[in-house]
Amino acid sequence: MNTAARTDVRSRFTLSRDVMQAFYRLLGVVLLCAILATLSDVFLTTNNILNVLRQSALLFLMASGLTLVILTAGLDLSIGANVALSACLAASVIKITGSPLLGMATGIGCGAVIGLANGILVTALRIPSFIATYGMMWMLTGVTYYYMAGETIHGFPPEFRQLGSGYLLGVPMPVYVMVLFLLIGGLFAQRTVWGQQIYAIGANPVTARLSGVPVERRLVLVYAVSGAMAGLASLIILARINSAQGDIGEDLTLPAIAAVLVGGTSLFGGSGTVAGTLIGALILTLVLNGMNLLQINSSWQPLVTGVIVLLAVWIDTRARRIGE
Amino acid sequence: MSTRGFSLAALPVARVPGVAIVLVVLCAGFGVTSPGFATPANIANILTQSTILLLLALPMTVIIMTEGLDLSIGAVLTFASIVLAVTVIATGSPTLAFLAALGVGLCFGLGNGVLIAVFDIPPFITTLGTLGIAQGLSLLVTDGQSVVGIPRSIEQIYSGTAAGIPFPIIIAALAYFITHALLYHTRFGTYVFALGGNREALRVAGISVRGMLIRVYVFGGLMAGFAALLMTARLNSAHPTAGIGMEFDAIAAVAVGGTSFERGNGWLLGTLLGVIAVGVLRNGLNLLAVPSSVQVACIGALVIVALFIDGMRAER
Numbered sequence: 260m261n262t263a264a265r266t267d268v269r270s271r272f273t274l275s276r277d278v279m280q281a282f283y284r285l286l287g288v289v290l291l292c293a294i295l296a297t298l299s300d301v302f303l304t305t306n307n308i309l310n311v312l313r314q315s316a317l318l319f320l321m322a323s324g325l326t327l328v329i330l331t332a333g334l335d336l337s338i339g340a341n342v343a344l345s346a347c348l349a350a351s352v353i354k355i356t357g358s359p360l361l362g363m364a365t366g367i368g369c370g371a372v373i374g375l376a377n378g379i380l381v382t383a384l385r386i387p388s389f390i391a392t393y394g395m396m397w398m399l400t401g402v403t404y405y406y407m408a409g410e411t412i413h414g415f416p417p418e419f420r421q422l423g424s425g426y427l428l429g430v431p432m433p434v435y436v437m438v439l440f441l442l443i444g445g446l447f448a449q450r451t452v453w454g455q456q457i458y459a460i461g462a463n464p465v466t467a468r469l470s471g472v473p474v475e476r477r478l479v480l481v482y483a484v485s486g487a488m489a490g491l492a493s494l495i496i497l498a499r500i501n502s503a504q505g506d507i508g509e510d511l512t513l514p515a516i517a518a519v520l521v522g523g524t525s526l527f528g529g530s531g532t533v534a535g536t537l538i539g540a541l542i543l544t545l546v547l548n549g550m551n552l553l554q555i556n557s558s559w560q561p562l563v564t565g566v567i568v569l570l571a572v573w574i575d576t577r578a579r580r581i582g583e
Numbered sequence: 584m585s586t587r588g589f590s591l592a593a594l595p596v597a598r599v600p601g602v603a604i605v606l607v608v609l610c611a612g613f614g615v616t617s618p619g620f621a622t623p624a625n626i627a628n629i630l631t632q633s634t635i636l637l638l639l640a641l642p643m644t645v646i647i648m649t650e651g652l653d654l655s656i657g658a659v660l661t662f663a664s665i666v667l668a669v670t671v672i673a674t675g676s677p678t679l680a681f682l683a684a685l686g687v688g689l690c691f692g693l694g695n696g697v698l699i700a701v702f703d704i705p706p707f708i709t710t711l712g713t714l715g716i717a718q719g720l721s722l723l724v725t726d727g728q729s730v731v732g733i734p735r736s737i738e739q740i741y742s743g744t745a746a747g748i749p750f751p752i753i754i755a756a757l758a759y760f761i762t763h764a765l766l767y768h769t770r771f772g773t774y775v776f777a778l779g780g781n782r783e784a785l786r787v788a789g790i791s792v793r794g795m796l797i798r799v800y801v802f803g804g805l806m807a808g809f810a811a812l813l814m815t816a817r818l819n820s821a822h823p824t825a826g827i828g829m830e831f832d833a834i835a836a837v838a839v840g841g842t843s844f845e846r847g848n849g850w851l852l853g854t855l856l857g858v859i860a861v862g863v864l865r866n867g868l869n870l871l872a873v874p875s876s877v878q879v880a881c882i883g884a885l886v887i888v889a890l891f892i893d894g895m896r897a898e899r
Contacts, residue, residue: 334707386890387844389707390652390834394886397831401880408874513715516708526708558722565715572704572712580703 280523284538291545299552307552309431315544316437317495319537321511322518323444324374324488326536327481329519330448331461332528333388335482337377338489338515340399342508345369346493347403350412350503359419366497367490373399374486378479388482396512404505413502423498433495437537440488444533457481461528513564518543520571527579543567601892602840602856605885609860613867620870627749633862634755635817638810639833640858641762641851642803644842647834648849649778649796651699651706653803655691657829658717661822663687663811665721667737668730668821677736684815685808691717692804696797714830721823730821741816751813758809763851775799776849828879835882836861838889861885 295302321338328335349366353359373395380391425432448454456477459467468474489508497503522539524531546567547560613620639656646653663684671680691713698709743750766772774795777785785792815821840857842849861882868878 336711380887384887384891386887390844390890391887393654393831393834394883394890396883397828398880398883401876401878401883404876405874405880513711516711526705556723558719558727560719561715562719562723565712565719568708568715569698569704569712572708573698573702576703 281532281535281538284521284523284535284542288538288541288545291542291549295545295549295552299549301552302549307548311541311544311548312434313431313499314548315537315540316431316433317492317499318511318514318518318544319437319540320433320440320488320492320495321515322522322536322540323440323533324485325515326444326519326522326524326531326533327448327457328388328485329461329524329526330457330528330531331478331481332464332526333381333478333481334516334526335374335377335392335485336389336512336516337373337392337395337399338485339508339510339512340396340403341370341373341486341489342493342496342511343505344373344399344403344406345490346497346503346507347407347412347505349490349494350415350497353415353419354412357416359416362415362419363494366494367487370490370493371483371487374483374489375479377486378482381482382475382478400509407503407505409505411502411504415498415501420498420501423495423500433499436491436495441533441537448533453477453480458529461530463529510561513561513568514543514547517564517567517571520568520575525575525579526572527575600841600850600853600856601889602853602860605839605889606856606860606863609863609867613863613870617867617870620867625866625870629859629862629866631749631751632866633858634751635810635813636829636832636836636861637755637855637858638758638806638813639829640836640840640854641758642799642806643830643833644837644840644849644851644854645762645766645775645799646706646803647837647842647844648775649799650845651796651799652834653695653710653800654707654830655695655710655713655717656803656807656833657826657831658714658721659688659691659804659807660810660814660829661824661826662691662717662721662724663808664815664821664825665724665730665823667811667815668733669724671734671737672730672732675734677734680737681812684811685805688804688806688808688811689801690804691807692801693797695804696800699800700793700796718823718827725821725823727823731819733815733819733821737812737816738819739816741813751817754809754813758806759851759855766849766851771795771798779848831879831886832861832882835886835889838886838893841889841893843893844890 292302301307321342325335325338345366348369349362352365353362356362377388377392377395380386380395381388384391422432422436427435448457456467456472459470459472460474460477464474493508496507518539519531519536520526520539521542522531522535522537524535543564546563550559550563551557619625639660643653643656666687667680667684670683671677674680695706695710695713698704698713699706740750745753766775774785774790778792778795778799782792785795814825818825836857837854838844838857839860840850840853840855842853864881864885865878868881
């Protein structure tokens, strides 16, 4: 009974810490907005705000699946290349069959199959996740460039384009998709047994296994979900820019990783939330959008994203050391 | 650790280094399928072209032996090459330009080392971050354009020969023997083996683990600076995307060469053979007119197969 009481206290304590962390991050969002509104006249226009929301929706979709992977102390470096191949295949299918539904199934299916392959490499072949998904990234890039052969596929049916550039009640469609997956992802991670098992694997895989968690199967699931989310994101990009090219997702992996880490998910696994990743995606988008508005050369973007990743992990490392 | 029945290591074929089998299979395959492969000129070509990769794969072996990774080495190579080109064009002094390239390598190596050893950030994420930084700097300095107009004195470093042996081969051979001596005949090398295999023993023995790790990454940065000299000389220009993905070829060479990612077992000769295997694969596929995109996919598959075999051997 004593133990039960103690666990209770601790869980309340961690909850309040989570809430405080989310509060600080939201404060960061508000601060960023205030700074950008002062520096740029364009920032507070309806158009730009909708644009920021649309961009962060895209980043969130990729980052939400990645959050689950990082919760298990893994990493998926292949999501950008996954987006590229999924988008190109989906574009081909839409062009050939004329059916957006088939195209969407292809995009998500392709993403999920790639994720499944990652999961098998990590579990059955026991390759460390960062190196397995890094190898996967180069394989996918190679396959995509070969498949596209420098061509561009463009011009999709208007009903498909609604998914990326349409509005409902004045709000861009991707934002609805974002909210939907925020709910699904949040409920899955916090309120289901499988979600809790994912946290357990990240916190301590050995304990998780001894407690009867089917570690391998959950890991495969997590990588497959990450891949499927990349496939979904590829559809939104496709619908938004109305064309597919081999290099479509190349610059998205690092920002997605940054969004997850800035959102408070620990690279070492076991702690973090999908909602936090949403805030992370918002912060990242605001930074990149702000740089655009202030007409800072886009070459600064990989540099700034790299610095943000390093800062986020450093803070995480320090917090863990203090926690111990 | 686990004690299952099947043991790959017990098979006689497992005694032969995997990389030797890979190399023989590749050479035989390409020798049969393309007539231009097994000519002296082409073999010399493969060896010369492999030199830049070797300069990256040598420190990558040492880094991976410490259970680390350097994803930034290709981007650092690119940025160092750009700094070298810009400096030689601005000052006209190849020596100064070379020192500038080494300086870039030193800074990034030191940065990686400090972030990993002092700030305790995992190597793969540290070097992913510095990859972004180096890539951003390359784009900023060049604005996405090639840097051209490099004096002939630089170009000759790649095309020149001494006693009939191409300069790049001499440089690569020197680098190999220096790394070999460092790894197998100095205290530094002994500590590197211990960093991957038994870090606690180093600590107990009073060795500064942090200092050792920093030195390992600085070595990587400096070698990227040397490689930048060869690459700039080879291309006779510097380009912001020239070295992107080179880190992957280097990781592939190390993995195929039999260095383990998880237990600090390294084999430098294996890396040399791995570099040649990657070079043969690229060259052979080129001769067969296979697009470079498919070559990248093949190398990706090669890495995964190599790691799979490594995992099978380790486990039993």
